[in-house]
Amino acid sequence: MFFPFHHGPVRVGLVLATVLNTVMRTVILTMVLFVVASLPLAIAKDGNYKGPVFDTHLHYSKQAWPVYSPKDVLEKMDRANVKSALVSSTPDSGTADLLAIAPQRLVPGLRPYRTPSEKVRWYKSQNLVTYSKARLKTLRHRAFGEVILWFARDLETPQMSQYFDLAAEQKLVMHLHTSSRVIEALFKKRPGLKVLWAHAGFDEPPEVIARMLDQYPNLSAELSYRAEHIMGGDDVEPEWKELLIRHANRFSVGSDTWENDRWSIYKYLIDQHREWLGKLPHKVAQKIAYENARTLLPE
Numbered sequence: 001m002f003f004p005f006h007h008g009p010v011r012v013g014l015v016l017a018t019v020l021n022t023v024m025r026t027v028i029l030t031m032v033l034f035v036v037a038s039l040p041l042a043i044a045k046d047g048n049y050k051g052p053v054f055d056t057h058l059h060y061s062k063q064a065w066p067v068y069s070p071k072d073v074l075e076k077m078d079r080a081n082v083k084s085a086l087v088s089s090t091p092d093s094g095t096a097d098l099l100a101i102a103p104q105r106l107v108p109g110l111r112p113y114r115t116p117s118e119k120v121r122w123y124k125s126q127n128l129v130t131y132s133k134a135r136l137k138t139l140r141h142r143a144f145g146e147v148i149l150w151f152a153r154d155l156e157t158p159q160m161s162q163y164f165d166l167a168a169e170q171k172l173v174m175h176l177h178t179s180s181r182v183i184e185a186l187f188k189k190r191p192g193l194k195v196l197w198a199h200a201g202f203d204e205p206p207e208v209i210a211r212m213l214d215q216y217p218n219l220s221a222e223l224s225y226r227a228e229h230i231m232g233g234d235d236v237e238p239e240w241k242e243l244l245i246r247h248a249n250r251f252s253v254g255s256d257t258w259e260n261d262r263w264s265i266y267k268y269l270i271d272q273h274r275e276w277l278g279k280l281p282h283k284v285a286q287k288i289a290y291e292n293a294r295t296l297l298p299e
């Protein structure tokens with residue numbers, strides 16, 4: 001075994017030099033990694049879609065409050081040319097705080113969770129039905145969600161029946177992060193409900209999304225977390241291009257600011273969408289960027 005301090009001052013000097021060398025190399029490597037990590041944040045501007053955007057997946061949840069004030073959020077939207085947004089928060093008072101300073105730009109959705117941990121039990125908790133009913137009296141919510149549903153059997157609880165009734169009575173769009181299988185089960189039970197499919201199913205392929213949109217006229221899909229699937233390299237993937245053009249009235253875009261890291265790159269998240277939107281026919285891009293969401297969520 002090597003014990004450096006047994007070899008006198010020369011050896012100590014050498015060890016110090018080695019340590020300093022390692023520190024310098026780490027600093028330089030960190031700087032290089034930082035620069036490389038920043039590169040994708042600058043998306044080529046030429047050809048990007050430049051019109052107004054309706055962000056249909058915004059959250060202003062508790063962990064964002066100490067870092068970004070409602071005014072900061074509005075400034076971020078301005079910088080990204082996001083004219084309107086569907087916002088839902090954990091807890092719902094975050095949405096109320098945003099709405100207080102920009103009622104004309106924001107459409108509130110009701111999330112039935114007061115804390116992040118409630119996302120695994122909201123569909124079977126009577127307390128959260130009570131909370132939801134109380135919150136629905138406080139703001140002009142137009143959507144229910146975004147909520148996560150993992151299994152079709154989760155639709156069968158007595159609490160879900162009450163949520164469906166609330167959505168039907170108050171004409172709330174169900175904003176659901178779930179699979180095609182759960183959406184199918186939902187429309188079998190409640191074909192009259194309107195559903196905004198969060199992330200277009202997250203990992204469902206274009207052919208499944210196409211089949212779902214063909215089959216269910218009350219289904220729309222938003223494309224947060226999907227820009228990287230849509231843009232394969234320098235152009236829109238052909239299956240996506242065909243899907244987006246064929247169902248040009250059924251898609252919208254979103255950022256999904258569920259954690260502060262996503263707030264810190266908000267403009268980049270919107271620019272990612274602008275990149276692929278810029279490669280579609282202009283009329284189609286206008287619909288997906290803004291008009292479809294406005295139709296689904298009128299002022």
Ligand SMILES: [Zn+2]
Pocket residue numbers: 057059146256257258
């Ligand atoms: Zn979300």
